[in-house]
Amino acid sequence: MEAKIITIGDELLIGQVIDSNSAWLGAELEAINIRVTEIRSIQDTEDEIIKHLSELTGKTDVIILTGGLGPTKDDVTKKALANFLGVELEFNASILEQLTALFKRINIEVKESHKTQAYVPAGCAILSNKMGTAQGMWMEHNGSIIISMPGVPYEMKYIMENGGLEKLAALNNGNRIFHKTIMTAGWGETMIEEKILPIIDALPPHIKVAYLPGLGNVRIRVSSKSENDDSELTATVDQICNSLGNIVYGFDNIRLEEAIGAILLEQKLTLGTAExxxxxxxxxxxxxxxxxxxxYKGSIVSYANEIKTDLLGVQSKTLEDHGAVSKETVTEMVQGALRKLDVDVAIATSGIAGPGGGTPEKPVGTIWIAVGSADKVITHKLNLTKNRNKNITYTSIAALNMLRKFLVGQ
Amino acid sequence: MEAKIITIGDELLIGQVIDSNSAWLGAELEAINIRVTEIRSIQDTEDEIIKHLSELTGKTDVIILTGGLGPTKDDVTKKALANFLGVELEFNASILEQLTALFKRINIEVKESHKTQAYVPAGCAILSNKMGTAQGMWMEHNGSIIISMPGVPYEMKYIMENGGLEKLAALNNGNRIFHKTIMTAGWGETMIEEKILPIIDALPPHIKVAYLPGLGNVRIRVSSKSENDDSELTATVDQICNSLGNIVYGFDNIRLEEAIGAILLEQKLTLGTAExxxxxxxxxxxxxxxxxxxxYKGSIVSYANEIKTDLLGVQSKTLEDHGAVSKETVTEMVQGALRKLDVDVAIATSGIAGPGGGTPEKPVGTIWIAVGSADKVITHKLNLTKNRNKNITYTSIAALNMLRKFLVGQ
Incomplete structure (x- = not known):
């Protein structure tokens, strides 16, 4: 089965809000074998909503709309849906009851504007939303199922997780797409492709490999179409993992910090940080x-140098001789964290995140990381960009990856 | 002028990557008076790219494509563009030169796969990308400008900030849309609308107000179309701000933490945290x-109780009598942070973020916040959800908003 998503709201178009709903829906639908083939973000006017519904209805199995269901005047999705379907907005007593009960519990008075939330296009089925006032709506038109939900992410997720996904999954059967994502940290996309190209070149056309580069990591997505099982997929994934060795840290969107948590639990070690x-x-x-x-026991975020000396026990002389951004300082920070937080392993970072604060010897983007235990401390220097947020994110991932390799003895 | 954005990649559709490029582009284009009227995320096949280009070209001033320009086999955007435009892919010597120079600087050998990056659709203009190997391309077809860029956010941004936006701005003139966003924290969307409804109802149709609710905050976007200046917009914004009073903390997507930084600088105060x-x-x-x-001097992240006692000086008896999640503990955490970090004001948080760890008396989502100085500590209890990430985010914003009000004496 195929689905298309329409997210509604000028705030998405002029960049005030990032559309995170679509990605969540895409992943959840994929898991029940419904492939999202297109996402559109559109303006929040009745005309636009009706235009896009007309373009897509009848050409796809499922259309999912989010947004424009609030109680305020700029929310027009319900009106557009009623017009498109050629039905009236109808009062639904059970919605108002549920809403009144909810508001009573949290001690808020039901206002006139809230009551508009109890009107829905005639004939639609309700998908319950206990996280807010706008209910999910399930309609069918011209061979397509149309689902409309509020744009607030946790309300949309509640509706899907408490009825929507189940109702969709029940409709589906037949041919399946299997996929698995290999999570790597430490190499770039080109290095990875060069390494596994012989494997890729030998694959049959129904097995596809895609690279998803991020900051400090690359995800490798392997997909296989099959009527039967995922044995071909598993064999391909094994081949790729064997070829790549220790840059692979896990599968299927597991985060580095989650993989590290599992290792620490297994090795019965405690962790602390000095950032x-x-x-x-x-x-x-x-x-x-x-x-x-x-x-994890805790962190000493030593933004000021006094915190480095007073709380982490970094020597004043070390700071004077080598500066806060140095191999010597991060080494003492790790040692301080091990002692003060009383942990088995620790991470320390110190650098010039930017955009200001650089010197000719230590330009913006100069960053030191240390990882270690009582027996051994290892350090690494990064030369990054002038982009503060990118530097912070990249450094954090690099530090976690250093810890991972330290823990598994590489 | 109007623009439509097409982001390319199956990873966007199956939820492995959130499309953040479109929001950034939407905001940047809006600032140079180009309104994004639609965003589409589509599959990374030649057929799909050509289909959507055909649907949109000629109907909008600018089409911006991101994605599918990598050196690996799954990247097909350039081929699709050449087919759509009816031209060949042509070798561009200056791209290869630039690439070779870049690789020499960072000590990487130029590989065959990199060389494919020097081929572009015949007749296109190059928008330089010094952050990666795929160049931006500027084409014109059937009355629309088509810009194609890589999907990696910092490369796309580099291209736009170093030529793309300037070239687009030069094409534009005439009627303008002015807008301003009022940033609020502490009230919900419905409370805000009820308060300012008399103002909204009296507005002429060319002034629009939209509410953008987030976790713990609501942004109010006011837009006004005018041939002249932004005086009408300014008057409306002033009216709304006067009506809302102290829940307004700033304008135009300034973050709460940024607004607080400005207050601390002005009041010459230092801040520390105990989380x-x-x-x-x-x-x-x-x-x-x-x-x-x-x-900001630093933080003691006291995840374990020993860190609360050993590093923040919380009394063991306080933890025994009242528990880590209590008014008494967060009060002592603030006092400890003031003393140990030697700061003027401090924030402390302690709670059960979930999804596990609750008790009947203190269910998941029970969270205490304290904010204070040597003279005065104030506390607040939150009863939140079972969603860990939501609880962490909401608590952080609520804590910062408490600090803001504390600092401005409310």
């Missing part, structure tokens, strides 16, 4: 993983 | 702002 230029970003990445408190 | 459940995210937000080292 200067990454300013807490390494800690944030590690603690974004549920259950990280089992191995 | 438990937010795990470094507050520190990361603050340090994402260039120049934050002028007022």
């Amino acid at each position: 200067s230029c990454t300013g807490g970003n390494v800690a944030r990445m590690i603690t974004s993983i549920a259950g990280s408190s089992a191995y | 438990s459940c937010t795990g470094g995210n507050v520190a990361r937000m603050i340090t994402s702002i260039a120049g934050s080292s002028a007022y």
Whole structure:
């Protein structure tokens, strides 16, 4: 089955909001064997919504709309849908009941504008939304299923996860696309392709390989169409992994910080961090993983030099002789973190994230990373760009990848 | 002038990559008075690219394509463009020269696959890319300008910022759209609309107001079409701000952490943080702002209870009597941060981010925040969801907003 997504809202077009709904929907639909073949972000006027519905309805199995369902005046999706389907907006008593109950629980009075949320195109089925006031709507027209949901990501996700996906999956059967993503860190796209080109060149046409480069990592997506099982896919993935060796850290969008968590749990080690230029970003990445408190104890974000000396025990002389951005300082930061946070392994970062603050000897983008345990500390110098956010992100990933290799003994 | 964006790549459709390019382009084009009226994400096959080019060319002033220009086999945009335009791919010696020079500088050998990057559709103008190997291309067909760029965000941005935007701006003139975004934190969309409805209802049709709700904040976008100046826009924005009072913290996508930085600089105060459940995210937000080292000294991320006692000086008895997630603990965390980091004001967070770890008395989503100085500490309890990432983000924003109000004395 095929789906097309329409996200509605001028805020998407003039760059005030990044459309993250489509990617989430794309991944979830793929998992139930519905392939998204197009995403459109369009203006929030009735005319535009009707125009795009007309263009796509009848040409695809499923059309998913998000956005334009709020209680405020700039939200016109429901009106557009009713016009397109040639039906009226109809009052739905059970929506108002649910809404009244919700508002009572959180002690908010139901206002007139909220009541408009209880009107839906006649004949549509409701997909319940307990995270907000706009319900999901399921309609059928000209051979296509049309689903309309609010644009707020957690409301849209709630609707899909609590009925929408299940209802869609029930419609689907037959030929399947299998895919697996190989996660790598440390090499660029060209180096990877050169290494695995003999494997790629020998693949039959129904097996496809794509490279998805990110900052400091490359994902390799392998897809295989089959009526049967995923044995061909598995064999290809194994071949590629064997060829690439230790740059592969996991599969299927597992994050580096998640892979590291699993290694730390397995090795029964605790981790701490001492961050200067990454300013807490390494800690944030590690603690974004549920259950990280089992191995992560904390961080000393030593943005100011006094914090480096007072809390991490970096020698003033080290800072004077070598500067805060140096091999010597990050080494002492790791040692300080091991001691002060009482952990088995630690990461330290110090650098000039930019865009200002560089010198001829240490230009913007000069960054030192250290990783180590009581026995051994290793360091690495990066020469990055003038882009602050890119430098922080890249450094965090490089530091985590250094830790991964340190832990698995490479 | 109008533009439409086409982003190319299966990875966008199956949710492996979020399309952030379109939002950036939308905002940059809007600033030079080119309104993006549609964004499409499409499959990376020649047929699909040609189909969508055919549908849109001639109907809009500018079409911007990103993606599918890598040196690897799955990149087909250039071939599709040449076919669509009815021209050959032509070798461009100056591209290869630039590429060779770039590779020499970073000590990488030029490979066969890199050389394919020097072939471009005959007759196209080159938009230089010094961040990667795929050049930007500028073509004209059937009354539309077609610009094709790589999908890697920093390469695309480099091309636009170093030639692309300037070349587009030169084509444009006449009627202008002015807009300003009012940034608020603390109220929901419905409360805001109710408050400013009398103002909105009295506006002429060429002035539009839209609400962009986020986690813990709502942006209010005001747009006005005019041949002359932005005086009408300014008057409307002033009216709205006066009506909303202290929930307005700034304008035009300024982030809360940036607004707080400005206040701290003005009041000559230093800031430190003590984070438990937010795990470094507050520190990361603050340090994402260039120049934050002028007022931010650091953080103690006390994920483990020992760090709370050993490094922040929280009393063991407080943890025993009230638990880590309590008013008493966050109060002592703020006091510890003020003392240990030697700062004027501090933020502390402690809570159960989830999805596991709740108890009947303190369910997942129970979070305490404290903000204070040596004279005064204020606390606030949040009852949030079971969604870990949402809880972390919302708590961080709520904590920063508490600090903002604390600083401006509200």
